Amino acid sequence: MLTTFAIDDILVTQDYDTCTTTLTATVAPKVTSAFAGVTKLIGCGTGANANNAEVTIANVEGGSGTYEYQFDGLTWTTTNTGWLPAGTHTVSVRNAGSIGCVYSMSVNVPAALAAPVIKNRGFSMRAMVRLF
Secondary structure, eight states: OEEEEEEEEEEEEEEETTTTEEEEOOOOEEEEEEEEEEEEOSSOOGOOOOSSSSEEEEEEEESOEEEEEESSOOOSSSOSSSEESSSEEEEEEEETOOOSOOEEEEEEEOOOOOOOOOOHHHHHHHHHHHOO
């Protein structure tokens, strides 16, 4: 009887009839640090992202090859930018194709800034002449 199962990139095969075990492991260096920050404030996006802020994951250290990024807690993508609403979010980065060794960090997206109120005050040319 041959049984095979995978645990986070480790494949274990054991033949119970002959009591032998074959172990194959792929060990890649993990991501050790990264930075996430808001690169465009709410209101700077367009279309579906008009009410979201752009968040970028940058300065990734460690790992190997290319990286994958996660902004929604579900989907991995190869682009290091995503759009998030106001609030505190967990974003992550990992080696591409890996299911383990995820490096996660928190990013705070500030609420939209209120539009400035511009007051137009009239002025008198007579007052300007007196100054000179």
